[in-house]
Amino acid sequence: MKDLLVVEGLGKTFGSKKFLQAEYAVTALRNVSFTLGKGETVGVVGESGCGKSTLARCVLDLIEPTTGSVLFDDTDLTKLDAKAKRDIRSRIQMIFQDPYSSLNGKRTIGKTLAEPLWVHEGVKYKEALPRIHAVLKEVGLPVSAADKYPHEFSGGQRQRIAIARALILEPELIIADEAVSALDVSVQAQVLLLMNSIQKEHGLSYLFITHDLGVVRNFCDRVLVMYLGSVVESGPVAELLTNPKHPYTKSLRDAAPIPDISRRQSLALLEGEIPSPANPPSGCAFHPRCPRATDICRSEAPTLQSSDDQRMFACHNPEP
Amino acid sequence: MTTVDTINPEKRSTGEQLLRLARKNKLSTFGLIMFLVIVLAAIFAPLIAPHDPLEQNILARLQDRSPEYILGTDTFGRDTFSRILYGLRISLLIGLTSTVLAMILGCALGIIAGYRGGWIDSVIMRCMDMLLAFPTLITGLFIVAVLGANFVNIVLAITVTILPKFARVARAPTIALKEREFVEAARALGFSDLRIMALHIAPNIVGEVVVLASLWAAYAIRIEAYLSFIGLGVAPPTPTLGTMIRDGFEHILDAPFVSIYPGFAVLLVVLSLNLVGDGLRDAIDPKLRD
Numbered sequence: 366m367k368d369l370l371v372v373e374g375l376g377k378t379f380g381s382k383k384f385l386q387a388e389y390a391v392t393a394l395r396n397v398s399f400t401l402g403k404g405e406t407v408g409v410v411g412e413s414g415c416g417k418s419t420l421a422r423c424v425l426d427l428i429e430p431t432t433g434s435v436l437f438d439d440t441d442l443t444k445l446d447a448k449a450k451r452d453i454r455s456r457i458q459m460i461f462q463d464p465y466s467s468l469n470g471k472r473t474i475g476k477t478l479a480e481p482l483w484v485h486e487g488v489k490y491k492e493a494l495p496r497i498h499a500v501l502k503e504v505g506l507p508v509s510a511a512d513k514y515p516h517e518f519s520g521g522q523r524q525r526i527a528i529a530r531a532l533i534l535e536p537e538l539i540i541a542d543e544a545v546s547a548l549d550v551s552v553q554a555q556v557l558l559l560m561n562s563i564q565k566e567h568g569l570s571y572l573f574i575t576h577d578l579g580v581v582r583n584f585c586d587r588v589l590v591m592y593l594g595s596v597v598e599s600g601p602v603a604e605l606l607t608n609p610k611h612p613y614t615k616s617l618r619d620a621a622p623i624p625d626i627s628r629r630q631s632l633a634l635l636e637g638e639i640p641s642p643a644n645p646p647s648g649c650a651f652h653p654r655c656p657r658a659t660d661i662c663r664s665e666a667p668t669l670q671s672s673d674d675q676r677m678f679a680c681h682n683p684e685p
Numbered sequence: 686m687t688t689v690d691t692i693n694p695e696k697r698s699t700g701e702q703l704l705r706l707a708r709k710n711k712l713s714t715f716g717l718i719m720f721l722v723i724v725l726a727a728i729f730a731p732l733i734a735p736h737d738p739l740e741q742n743i744l745a746r747l748q749d750r751s752p753e754y755i756l757g758t759d760t761f762g763r764d765t766f767s768r769i770l771y772g773l774r775i776s777l778l779i780g781l782t783s784t785v786l787a788m789i790l791g792c793a794l795g796i797i798a799g800y801r802g803g804w805i806d807s808v809i810m811r812c813m814d815m816l817l818a819f820p821t822l823i824t825g826l827f828i829v830a831v832l833g834a835n836f837v838n839i840v841l842a843i844t845v846t847i848l849p850k851f852a853r854v855a856r857a858p859t860i861a862l863k864e865r866e867f868v869e870a871a872r873a874l875g876f877s878d879l880r881i882m883a884l885h886i887a888p889n890i891v892g893e894v895v896v897l898a899s900l901w902a903a904y905a906i907r908i909e910a911y912l913s914f915i916g917l918g919v920a921p922p923t924p925t926l927g928t929m930i931r932d933g934f935e936h937i938l939d940a941p942f943v944s945i946y947p948g949f950a951v952l953l954v955v956l957s958l959n960l961v962g963d964g965l966r967d968a969i970d971p972k973l974r975d
Contacts, residue, residue, distance in 0.1 A: 422869075425873055427869060427872055427873060450875075451875035451876075451877065452875065453875075454873060454874060454875030455874075455875060457873075458873065458874070459869075459870065459873040461866040461869065461870060462866070463866055466865045466866045466867060467865075467866035467867050467869075467870050468867055468870075469867045469871075469885055469888075469889070470889070471888040471889055472884075472888075480874070480876070480884075481874045481875075481876075484874065484875060484876055484877075484880070485875065527870070530870070530874070534874075
């Protein structure tokens with residue numbers, strides 16, 4: 366299978382060097398590499414502040430990465446000029462977390478959906494209407510929605526509209542940044558099912574960013590676990606969740622609620638909070654919270670190593 | 686009011702909302718009506734005015750109110766009431782034109798500064814700060830004195846003096862809006878910056894800006910009166926409110942009404958606009974809405 370997206374050594378440092386101001390640098394993303402095949406869904410999980418959203422925005426080049434490359438269909442997105450970048454945006458789309466702020470409240474749904482068609486294909490509103498109606502039906506909304514404003518819809522409906530907006534240009538890759546975490550659980554399931562059926566129909570690839578392992582389990586083929594801007598473990602979902610190698614992955618898995626009180630005892634729950642990326646710990650970034658930490662973890666950062674051809678992890682003392 | 690209304694205030698139609706606001710804020714509604722009456726009076730001045738504003742009647746100079754001259758006459762025996770009506774035309778035209786111009790230009794600059802950030806922001810905003818550093822009247826005076834006093838230059842002078850205020854007001858919400866996901870979504874869809882600024886950011890700040898525009902329109906009309914008062918207004922004999930006040934000053938002791946009536950006209954225009962502005966500001970502030 367040919368890879369649609371190849372991300373290599375992606376890094377992002379936010380910093381500021383201004384006249385009469387203290388210099389600061391925050392490394393939000395550190396040497397992230399992964400691939401995404403056609404029709405595949407890769408999940409990215411991690412706590413708040415681990416760089417998931419920065420990763421999404423760097424892949425889409427909404428934020429310019431400091432280092433590394435993003436190859437989309439053999440084109441390096443980071444090296445394109447502004448015009449070419451805008452053109453390729455019709456092939457990569459994004460669904461945002463908050464459906465309340467991701468739609469412009471001053472435009473009707475029809476106008477919101479028609480705008481990308483006008484910008485990329487020069488299709489006028491009237492001519493675009495059949496396609497708008499088709500895409501609205503596809504996401505399960507009535508055709509009459511085109512004349513309404515975002516505030517007339519519920520959160521789940523709005524997220525469907527956001528999905529419709531991402532779909533209308535028929536992209537090959539959709540980046541979903543916490544696309545369902547702002548929704549009620551019942552609505553989450555609906556939206557995930559919708560995204561799943563759309564994927565089957567159009568052969569889409571998803572980069573699915575979430576903090577919910579349950580969603581990952583049901584929705585993704587492979588998963589990347591991130592901690593403080595780095596990938597600490599990656600692999601096929603089923604394997605990675607049944608037999609995590611990295612202690613962080615294990616604690617993430619164990620933190621997901623299980624409706625069985627007898628299993629509570631053996632859980633390895635994390636204490637403390639994710640360290641500040643402005644002042645990361647020495648050695649392995651996870652060592653202050655790691656139950657398996659030893660001296661080498663405090664001094665030397667582990668590198669990603671593969672256990673077999675599919676799995677990768679970065680840990681000195683992997684789980685058995 | 687029902688619960689549904691509280692949860693979803695946006696659901697009411699615009700007309701309904703306006704009516705509700707009008708009922709609640711009687712003072713502003715009064716201001717709005719007053720302003721509309723003034724505007725209509727200015728537009729239909731030729732029909733309403735009992736005399737030609739330029740027609741002199743030396744025999745009846747400096748007269749106080751009479752059935753013939755409702756608001757008296759000035760030094761040359763011209764009818765004050767007719768001159769006020771015609772003066773309002775000029776004042777309103779200059780005031781509103783310059784406010785609209787300043788609003789468009791100022792918002793454009795403010796949105797560009799806020800959206801682009803970095804050195805573009807610094808350059809634009811420091812220029813605006815420079816304009817703000819001068820007292821308003823001095824900037825206006827300077828421009829009119831250098832370029833000459835005529836309609837276009839006075840509009841230009843007033844535009845330049847209030848433009849930085851609009852730029853500042855537009856910049857702040859732009860900075861907040863550009864972090865919103867719908868702007869990011871627009872970028873993700875490959876829209877150009879110009880498109881995002883004009884079609885996605887501008888419509889979302891228009892409400893706040895229009896409120897301030899109504900307050901600054903009153904200010905613009907006052908600046909026009911100041912400039913006319915110190916002799917830098919539209920050339921005589923065209924009546925403007927400021928010129929009329931100044932003309933009356935020669936006779937302020939024996940015939941104060943010559944200055945007082947046009948002064949009162951300025952007061953009414955400014956007051957009505959301020960009332961409208963206050964009402965609009967209350968209307969968009971959600972904390973004061975219910």
